[in-house]
Amino acid sequence: MPFRLFLLQLCLIPLATAGIATASGQDSSADLSVVKKWLHSHAGLRTLQIDFDQQRQMRTLKLPVKKSGKLWLDLKSKHFRWQTGDPPSVIVLNDGKRLTIVQPGRKRVEYRTAGMKGASSDAPPGLSALASGFPKTLDEFQKQNRILSNERDGDIFKLKTVPIQGEAAKGIREFTYRIDAEEHYLRGFEIVLKDGSKVSSSFRRIVTNGTIPKEIFTVDTEGYREE
Amino acid sequence: MGRLRIFIILALLSLAAVYSVTRVRFTANIYELLPSDLPEVRGMDLLNRHFSRDGQLIVTLEAGDAFEAEEASASLAEFLAGREDLISEVFHELPIDALATEGAGLIAWLWLNGDPEAFDQLTERLQEGRSAETINESLEAIEEGFFDQETIIRSYDPLGFTRISGGLSSMAGSGSSADPTASEDGAFRVLYVEGADGLELSDYRDAAIWLEDVRQAVTEWNANRPPDAPAVTTGLTGPPAFMAEIGSAMESDMSGSVLTTTLLIALLFWLMHRRLQPLLWLVAMMLVILCLTLNLGGALYGDLSIMSAGFAAILLGLAVDYGVVLYREAGGCPGDARKLRRTVGPGIIWAAATTAAVFVSLNLSSLPGISELGTLVAIGVLIGSAVMLWGFSPMAVSRPPRLLTAEPATPGHDRLAVRLATGVAVAVPLLAAGSLFQRGVPQLEREFQPFRLRSSPAMEAWIHLEERLQGRQNAAPLIVIGNSSADLRANLERATERLDQMAASGLIQRFSLPEKLVPNPANQRVNASKIGPLIPEGERLLSEIEAAGFSDSGAKLTRAIFADWRRVGDRLGSDFSENGIRPSGKLAEWTAGRLTSEQEGQFAALGSVTPPPYAGREWIDETSGENTAVASLTSLGASLNQRIRVDLVRVFLPMMGILAVMLGVVFREWRDLLLSLFCLAFAAAALVIVTIWTPLGWNSFNVCGIPLLFGVGLDYSIHMIFALRRTGGHLVQTRESIGKALMFCGGSTAIGFGSLGFASARGLASLGQLCAAGILINMIVAIWLLPRWWRWLHRHRIDSGIR
Secondary structure (H helix, E strand, C coil), rough: CCHHHHHHHHCCCCCCCCCCCCCCCCCCCCHHHHHHHHHHHHCCCCCCEEEEEEEECCCCCCCEEEEEEEEECCCCEEEEEEEECCCEEEEEEEECEEEEEECCCCCCCEEEEEECCCCCHHHHCCCHHHCCCCCHHHHHHHHHHEEEEEEEEECCEEEEECCCHCCCCCCEEEEEEEEEECCEEEEEEEECCCCCCCEEEEEEEEEEECCCHHHHCCCCCCCCCCC | CHHHHHHHHHHHHHHHHHHHHHHHCCCCCHHHHHHCCCCHHHHHHHHHHCCCCCCCCEEECCCCCCHHHHHHHHHHHHHHCCCCCEEEECCCCCCCHHHHHHHHHHHHHHHHHHCHHHHHHHHHHHHHHHHHHHHHHHHHHHCCCCCCHHHHHHHHHHCCCCCCCCCCCHHHHHHCCCCCCCCCCCCCCEEEEEEECCCCCCCHHHHHHHHHHHHHHHHHHHHHHCCCCCEEEEEECCCHHHHHHHHHHHHHHHHHHHHHHHHHHHHHHHHHHHHHHHHHHHHHHHHHHHHHHHHHHHHHHHHECCCCCHHHHHHHHHHHHHHHHHHHHHCCCCHHHHHHHHHHHHHHHHHHHHHHHHHHHHHHCHHHHHHHHHHHHHHHHHHHHHHHHHHHHHHHHHCCCCCCCCCCCCCHHHHHHHHHHHHHHHHHHHHHHHHHHCCCCCCEEECCCCCCEEEEHHHHHHHHHHHHHCCCHHHHHHHEEEEEHHHHHHHHHHHHHHHHHHHHCCCEEEEEEHHHCCCCCCHHHHHHHHHHHHHEEEHHHHHHHHHHCCCHHHHHHHHHHHHHHHHHHHHHCCCCCCCCCCCCCCCHHHHHHEECCCCCCEEEEEEEEEECCCCCCHHHHHHHHCCEECCCHHHHHHHHHHHHHHHHHHHHHHHHHHHHHHHHHHHCCCHHHHHHHHHHHHHHHHHHHHHHHCCCCCCCCCCHHHHHHHHHHHHHHHHHHHHHHCCCCCCCHHHHHHHHHHHHHHHHHHHHHHHHCCCEEHHHHHHHHHHHHHHHHHHHHHHHHHHHHHHHCHHHHHHHCCC
16 A cells, blocks of 8 residues: 555645535534434444445546445454455455455455554445444444434435544544434445545345354355465 | 932842843753753754754644534634734645645655655556456455545555555554644544744743743634533643743742842841841942842853753852851941951852852752852852952941940750750750651652743643653654764664664563654665656556546646656756655645754654663663664653762762861861761751651652762851850850851751742752751751750860859
8 A cells, every 4th residue: 555655654635625514513403313223223233234335436437337236244353254246356355353355357356454543445335334344323423423413305304414533533534324204224425535536335124133144255266376 | 329329229239230131142942951962852852953843843633522622723723824924834734635735745745755666666567457346446445445544545546656655564563652732532633833934942031932822822712612512721831831830930930039039138148137238338339249249150051951040049148148247247347348357258269169169069069050050159159258248248337237235144954955955966866767767768759850941831731742742652752863964874774773672671661763754865866767758658658547437636636746757867966965855745745844954964863762661770771872873851850860869879988078178177076076077967857757758759850969968067067066166065155146147047048049949940949948947957057056066065065164
């Protein structure tokens, strides 16, 4: 990660502070009952399987990038698998200790330490938080996030927040959770980075507390080149 | 002489004294006051010389969380940058897109300066055909990879210029400060503020004015924030803040202690003599002494240090004694100043010479700060004796004191007093021994830093910054020097080898050295020859980037790097001096300037080294060498203590031996010799009790006061024993003559030292407190206890009426 090291060590500047969040204070008037119900639903969560569509709008690219992917998460063992493409072009495995990033098409594999400093930024925003245990109460949630607003938009609530702790706080300008207004589950999220780039994810299918075969969290990387 | 004339003279002399004090130039460089051969001091001196810029102020900001801190620091940076009358640049966190352009200068330079083989690989990556492949790989990583920091960075750098081989990763990986602009939790931010162009801040008074202006600007920014904006705490630190604080503290210490001492001495004189004109004249003479010594000291040393600020008060406390002695003896020579000088002059001159010698002996100390203090007091004491003999004696003989007639002592009362004195003589040493047994021998304060100010917002802000910034905790600056950039690189290589071994053996935890930031002219020449042919490829590469789908922002870094290389090409031949070229561009220059430096032909690189917790000094000795120094403040205290212990043995023991021999010659009587030495031991025991049971402790600085206290103690005991011999042990008579004189002398000297108890520098304050306590103990012993002990020792002679 030379440029990151370069940034940290030499230019001495982390990811960015190009923009400042538009709201400066916590919105105390927002109706947070839906949020509380959503967070409370995590209490009984053991496993999660999600099929998602993602769109990236990078400031550095002329056109947005669209892709689909899947996520398997076992909260008990803190294992997760995240992959995009079909067949998968990138697979990321977390066994609670290390991240394994596999590119089957290129037969490449890369290992990173998970759970240590920096690991949270190695995982997609939100995923690392899910893996390490998502907040179950509003208090816990507000220790990590500033709630800017919570507005109903059709059949969802848009909970607009700013992370105030950890690596996420350094790079993210806004993190909007899309919560189902009736069932109180997460239907997707949208992230705006400080350089203006955006990523939005919509969950097509969500399965909670289903059985996840152990093989999901392994990939045969024999013959792969290690990065 | 009429009172009006005296008042006028006094007013003029006061003005002259004030002028002299304000004319004094103080140096805020405290490292010159420490033993320069200590590795830590050498490190601090090098750090100060190479990496401390007068005009760089550090503004710290802390908020409740990262979000609030970021918002506030960006707002403050914008506000300060707008104050062009005060500030030229504000460095803080930059947005990634701004970084892509401003950081490009450093990346371009690092390729120019780096390994030519790595440059060959880059050249290969940029060749037609291969470059498109590299760009597509980047695009794929951006599209398929995590939406993380690295992906975003790669999107700004499709050709991988930032993947610089070796160096940078090894530097960062070795664990030095990760981010000097924000704490890990983001709630603490740092802004580096450069003074406006043309601003001269080498003088602490100018620095103080500028600092105050910046402080007001920060206050104004805070006041103008929206009412619901979260509260933030700000701090100012860095070289100009330290300079302003130390310089102002010195000025205030000197003027405050001089004023306090003068007033208290005048009050003491008034209480003892109740004569106005001699009092005013005495004060006038003290001012003359102060003016002369300040000007002479200024001429001798140039700039005075923070320790010298204390000399004036000590000097006044000592010099006034000569005036008082003259005054008390003036009754015997009414109207005849010459006779008074003949009678008292030799004694005063010898006393001044002895006192000056004791203070000059402080030059044997390893602390240049205390040596300077000693020399200044010694000069002042000699000047003081001359001024009093020729300036004060005419007034003393024209208005002699009204001396009281001695009353005979009551025999019963005297017997009780002798018994009491004998009891005390046994009790105090026993109490001291008991205290030592219970609490142990008092130790020198382990991490005492004598020149640190007792109240220093700049130091508090600095310590907080060190605690909050990641990687700064427990790390000490490591400086490597060389005579040329080639020499520096060679020394860095040697230092790296040594430090690797030390890290392997566990002597240190980690280290970092910025070897890749030192200009390498050989690499630069080779790489520059390769850059030339690459420059025309720039437009093709930018077209390929655009064709692959990258926006203008995505091509920004590449464009900036090629622009910088073009500038390098233009400088080819003119700037490739022996020491190579340095990075250009504000951010690049600022970054490189923080880690490498060239001053007066000496080249330096700044790294860091982290010892294991609770490490001793072995790692300092192992790390330090001819070209390597560690500026470790934490080990400085222990190092100073070690040096001072050696000093004490080296200075104190020979001094004690010489004094014992001199006492033998002076007294020619074993009882008086033993009594004099017992008085010293007794006073030392009393001081030990005080330092064990009160907050007053020992440190590397105030322990240097011990020789002064012994000198003063001996002086008092000699005066008293000779007076007792003259009067045949007549207590009342002795008390009325020498007793009162010693009371004034002890009181005035204690006032002089005591006024330093409130000095800003912790060392000076503790020296003042300890010496004031010690002098008062010596005075009490000499005036009230010694005469009784002397009478007990000589009871047979007194009983038989032999004088």
